[in-house]
Amino acid sequence: xxxxxxxxxxxxxxxxxxxxxxxxxxxxxxxxxxxxxxxxxxxxxxxxxxxxxxxxxxxxxxxxxxxxxxxxxxxxxxxxxxxxxxxxxxxxxxxxxxxxxxxxxxxxxxxxxxxxxxxxxxxxxxxxxxxxxxxxxxxxxxxxxxxxxxxxxxxxxxxxxxxxxxxxxxxxxxxxxxxxxxxxxxxxxxxxxxxxxxxxxxxxxxxxxxxxxxxxxxxxxxxxxxxxxxxxxxxxxxxxxxxxxxxxxxxxxxxxxxxxxxxxxxxxxxxxxxxxxxxxxxxxxxxxxxxxxxxxxxxxxxxxxxxxxxxxxxxxxxxxxxxxxxxxxxxxxxxxxxxxxxxxxxxxxxxxxxxxxxxxxxxxxxxxxxxxxxxxxxxxxxxxxxxxxxxxxx
Numbered sequence: 001x002x003x004x005x006x007x008x009x010x011x012x013x014x015x016x017x018x019x020x021x022x023x024x025x026x027x028x029x030x031x032x033x034x035x036x037x038x039x040x041x042x043x044x045x046x047x048x049x050x051x052x053x054x055x056x057x058x059x060x061x062x063x064x065x066x067x068x069x070x071x072x073x074x075x076x077x078x079x080x081x082x083x084x085x086x087x088x089x090x091x092x093x094x095x096x097x098x099x100x101x102x103x104x105x106x107x108x109x110x111x112x113x114x115x116x117x118x119x120x121x122x123x124x125x126x127x128x129x130x131x132x133x134x135x136x137x138x139x140x141x142x143x144x145x146x147x148x149x150x151x152x153x154x155x156x157x158x159x160x161x162x163x164x165x166x167x168x169x170x171x172x173x174x175x176x177x178x179x180x181x182x183x184x185x186x187x188x189x190x191x192x193x194x195x196x197x198x199x200x201x202x203x204x205x206x207x208x209x210x211x212x213x214x215x216x217x218x219x220x221x222x223x224x225x226x227x228x229x230x231x232x233x234x235x236x237x238x239x240x241x242x243x244x245x246x247x248x249x250x251x252x253x254x255x256x257x258x259x260x261x262x263x264x265x266x267x268x269x270x271x272x273x274x275x276x277x278x279x280x281x282x283x284x285x286x287x288x289x290x291x292x293x294x295x296x297x298x299x300x301x302x303x304x305x306x307x308x309x310x311x312x313x314x315x316x317x318x319x320x321x322x323x324x325x326x327x328x329x330x331x332x333x334x335x336x337x338x339x340x341x342x343x344x345x346x347x348x349x350x351x352x353x354x355x356x357x358x359x360x361x362x363x364x365x366x367x368x369x370x371x372x373x374x375x376x377x378x379x380x381x382x383x384x385x386x387x388x389x390x391x392x393x394x
Contacts, residue, residue, distance in 0.1 A: 021134035028138035029120050035145045037113050040155050045109040051157040057083065058094035066094065085200040089159035105157055112154040112161040119165050120144070122172050123375055127382055129175050130339065133389070136382040143322065144378060148315050149371045160371055163198045166191065167205055167372040171347065171379070174212060178342050183213070201361070201369065204353035212346050224334055227345045234352065239297065242360050243290040262361065271295050274365040277306055296359035297352075300370060319374070326380035329388065336387055343383065347376045 047055075057071075064070045068091075072084050083090070092111065096104040120141065127137045144150055153160040170191050177183055192209070195202040220226050246266055253259040266289060271278040278299060283289045303316030330336060330344050351373040358369045 024138045025124065025134040028141045029124060032141040032145045033117050033120055035142075036116055036150060036154075039151050040109070040113055040116075043155050045105045046156045047105070048156055048158065054086070054090055054093050054157065054159075057086065057090045058097055061090055061094045062098060066091075081200040085197060085202075086159070088194060088197040089162055089199075092162070093157070108157050109155065115161045115165045116150070116154055119168050119375060122165075122168050123379065126168075126172050126175050126379055129172075129179060130343065130383060130386075132382045132386045136385045136389070140378065140382045143319075143381075144375070146315050147319055147374060147378075148312055149367075149374055152366075153368065153371045159199050160368065163195075163202065164372040164375070166195050166198055166202075167350075168375050170195065170205060170209055171350070171376045174209065174346050175343060177213070178216070178339055201354075201357065204357040205350065205372075208346070208350040208353045212349065216342075221342050221345060222338070224330075224336065224341050227341055228331065231345070231348060231352075234349070238352075238356050239290045239293040242293040242356065243286055245360070246289055246293075247286065265362065266292055271299050272302075272305075272363050272365065272367075275305065293359055296363055297355050300355040300359060300363055300367075302367070305367075319378075322381050323377045326377075326384040329384040330380070333387065333391070335391060340383055340387065344380060347380060351377055 060074060061068070061071050064074075068087060071090075072082060072087070074083070093104070093108060096107045096111070100107040123144070124137055124141075127140075128134075153164075173184075173187060173191055192206055195205055215221055220230055246263065249259050250263050254263060265273075267282060269280040269282050269292060271280065271292065280292060280295065281288075283292060301320065303320045304313055308316070327344070327348070330340075336344070354369070354373055358364075363369065
């Protein structure tokens with residue numbers, strides 16, 4: 001009797017029509033946000049060398065009375081890429097300094113915390129658009145609060161949280177585009193522009209968005225097999241493409257300091273910057289160079305580092321396993337709708353392009369550049385669970 005009642009209760013909770021679903025969802029997002037916000041506020045803001053650079057640029061912008069045109073022209077020869085590509089975080093820091101004076105760092109931290117909140121809201125909206133049941137979203141949200149990256153990078157006076165929010169909003173825009181088959185050009189250009197002015201490394205995000213919009217017009221996204229074939233081709237060919245670009249630069253552009261820096265890292269066998277335990281032998285052939293780029297792409301998602309604490313490694317591994325589980329279920333089980341297949345394709349391609357870009361440039365000591373793709377990848381987990389429930393007629 002009790003088992004029967006328990007089974008009925010469980011079936012009611014996992015039902016899409018459960019009467020308390022919205023209350024649980026609201027409570028879950030509130031608790032998740034409060035846990036993240038509490039940890040960040042308790043830890044306080046962090047200033048890195050890049051933070052000091054942003055602060056100096058903000059002071060210059062203030063001294064120019066916020067004349068962005070003049071700001072973009074200053075010391076032009078010393079800035080590659082130009083200051084235009086940093087203008088959004090610099091502008092926000094400058095405004096924080098003018099409005100809040102000595103408390104500007106704390107005010108910027110509060111801005112980052114607000115962006116965490118709105119990122120959680122967009123995360124939920126993405127999943128509701130895909131018609132994932134609320135209880136699965138509610139169960140996923142606490143996992144976000146266990147992400148080391150989510151707890152770490154919003155504390156920094158950097159562009160990371162701004163950029164991460166914009167990347168997630170880009171995913172939301174693409175999901176709306178897939179569902180409604182209609183593009184809002186004003187929103188589209190606003191997203192592209194804000195991404196570009198938030199960080200120079202937004203290039204792979206912009207390319208992923210543009211490529212996906214183009215591919216939507218072709219049959220390549222019509223079924224899972226074609227999608228998997230396309231992803232496989234990109235995955236196999238990318239290290240060779242990066243190796244070919246390296247060879248071209250080594251032969252023709254090695255007189256340029258920035259290019260020589262990139263070439264030098266490859267020649268040293270560097271995988272993760274400032275982590276020599278990850279490096280390999282110096283390359284002696286084109287295949288060796290390709291192998292280095294392959295290792296870099298794989299290591300971009302590496303949850304382990306020698307200096308990480310045990311809890312850091314455990315949480316990173318849990319996060320990685322959730323993402324691998326989601327992609328494995330999608331690949332092995334199949335049965336996903338065209339909408340879900342397209343979303344998996346876009347998020348995987350987006351993540352891979354970012355990984356490949358930083359594999360060619362530099363993978364940071366603390367895997368900082370991985371942060372923006374974590375929330376999009378976590379989206380795949382409740383989508384996979386929804387598919388499993390649907391297959392079992394729940």
